[in-house]
Amino acid sequence: MKHSxxxxxxxxxxxxxxxxxxxxxxxxxxxxxKAFGNVPKLKLNYAAKALSNLAILRLMNSLxxxxxxVSIQEVKLGLLAGFRPQDIIxxxxxxxxxxxxxxxxxxxxxxxxxxSILEQFGAKHPKVPVCIRINPHVMxxxxxxxxxxxxxxxxxxxxxxxxxxxxxVELTKMNINGIHMHTGSDIxxxxxxxxxxxxxxxxxxxxxxxxxxxxxxxxKVPYKEGDIQTxxxxxxxKLTGRFNDFCKEYGxxxxxxxxxxxxxxxxxxxxxxxxxxxxxxxxxxxxxxDSGFNHLIRPMLYGANHHIINLSNPEGRxxxxxxxxxxxxxxxxGNNRRxxxxxxxxxxxxxxxxxxxxxxASNYNSRYRPAExxxxxxxxxxxxxxxxxxxxxxxxxxxxxxxxxxxxxxVAK
Ligand SMILES: *Cc1c(COP(=O)(O)O)cnc(C)c1O
Numbered sequence: 001m002k003h004s005x006x007x008x009x010x011x012x013x014x015x016x017x018x019x020x021x022x023x024x025x026x027x028x029x030x031x032x033x034k035a036f037g038n039v040p041k042l043k044l045n046y047a048a049k050a051l052s053n054l055a056i057l058r059l060m061n062s063l064x065x066x067x068x069x070v071s072i073q074e075v076k077l078g079l080l081a082g083f084r085p086q087d088i089i090x091x092x093x094x095x096x097x098x099x100x101x102x103x104x105x106x107x108x109x110x111x112x113x114x115x116s117i118l119e120q121f122g123a124k125h126p127k128v129p130v131c132i133r134i135n136p137h138v139m140x141x142x143x144x145x146x147x148x149x150x151x152x153x154x155x156x157x158x159x160x161x162x163x164x165x166x167x168x169v170e171l172t173k174m175n176i177n178g179i180h181m182h183t184g185s186d187i188x189x190x191x192x193x194x195x196x197x198x199x200x201x202x203x204x205x206x207x208x209x210x211x212x213x214x215x216x217x218x219x220k221v222p223y224k225e226g227d228i229q230t231x232x233x234x235x236x237x238k239l240t241g242r243f244n245d246f247c248k249e250y251g252x253x254x255x256x257x258x259x260x261x262x263x264x265x266x267x268x269x270x271x272x273x274x275x276x277x278x279x280x281x282x283x284x285x286x287x288x289x290d291s292g293f294n295h296l297i298r299p300m301l302y303g304a305n306h307h308i309i310n311l312s313n314p315e316g317r318x319x320x321x322x323x324x325x326x327x328x329x330x331x332x333x334g335n336n337r338r339x340x341x342x343x344x345x346x347x348x349x350x351x352x353x354x355x356x357x358x359x360x361a362s363n364y365n366s367r368y369r370p371a372e373x374x375x376x377x378x379x380x381x382x383x384x385x386x387x388x389x390x391x392x393x394x395x396x397x398x399x400x401x402x403x404x405x406x407x408x409x410x411v412a413k
Pocket of ligand 1: 047049050068070091182184216217218219259260261262263355
């Protein structure tokens with residue numbers, strides 16, 4: 001979408017506002033689908049936690065995506081957005097047996113990541129097919145070396161516990177229908193991914209009733225110039241051959257599943273915020289926007305680099321700015337960025353604002369969470385209203401009778 005479209009959205013809906021371009025989401029989905037076009041059975045399950053607005057979930061459903069969920073609430077959102085239960089996989093970690101049972105009652109695919117719950121669930125519900133999340137303990141070292149690491153990661157069932165895992169499955173007679181891994185950001189390059197996949201294949205051989213192997217996600221997209229990004233075409237080519245060979249060996253066409261979040265929605269998102277103040281100090285020029293880490297926490301939480309442009313003055317001379325927010329704590333969006341000259345009232349645009357941006361927003365400093373707008377086929381559609389003061393106090397139970405206001409204030413007398 002064009003910069004002028006974004007500017008118009010900021011004018012029409014106000015700032016701060018998140019904008020998502022459906023065309024980019026669709027093209028990323030198509031790209032990944034094509035990259036694995038030679039797999040007989042491919043299933044992409046969009047990871048809802050990246051961006052969970054109902055409109056986005058409906059868009060994914062319309063593309064033929066399944067849904068990867070990490071909480072019972074995300075399962076419910078998926079069902080509300082029209083996903084069939086069998087197209088939802090529930091991959092929590094550290095949740096109670098009760099929550100897993102509730103998700104199972106809703107008919108979604110259960111994925112279990114620890115032996116304790118596996119044993120309890122298997123003993124009570126031996127007929128329910130269950131996927132198991134394996135931790136292959138693989139991570140990329142420097143210069144694309146592969147190392148066996150992250151032995152203390154909290155995710156998944158360690159491959160070193162396979163014998164124990166097999167005893168539980170045998171004892172409970174439960175049905176394991178899927179094998180899963182999601183190593184997150186540990187896997188940066190394709191060789192490492194393939195190496196971890198071999199561990200998954202080795203594990204898969206132990207189970208006779210598999211329907212799918214889920215390779216998780218962790219696909220990288222570029223945030224700034226020169227960033228590494230996953231070459232999904234190369235991965236598709238290399239993993240497809242190996243996967244199809246494995247299926248022959250296994251004696252059955254299994255489904256190859258992925259659960260991308262960031263890859264599908266990151267680049268489709270733009271966050272628009274208005275500049276309140278331009279503040280010149282002795283060493284820095286700050287541009288303060290009407291937002292903060294309450295709306296976009298990734299720069300402060302992960303050191304993420306979101307590219308920032310000035311939509312209001314595209315021809316302006318480039319100058320250096322530190323873009324900061326209005327939160328009463330350090331909330332820097334970007335240090336010493338070259339941006340077209342900024343005036344108070346200008347609209348700045350933060351790129352890569354589709355994944356883990358709105359879903360991580362909070363009401364810190366009692367601020368409202370922003371509106372969300374979907375740009376679809378040349379038109380803007382409001383998909384979430386900006387919050388109001390009612391939202392801030394919604395669940396508070398005011399107890400005015402407990403305390404009487406004191407008229408004596410602590411001022412020096
Ligand atoms: C978060 C998550 C994903 C998505 O990861 P991305 O890096 O956004 O693609 C996939 N699977 C599981 C289990 C997750 O928790």
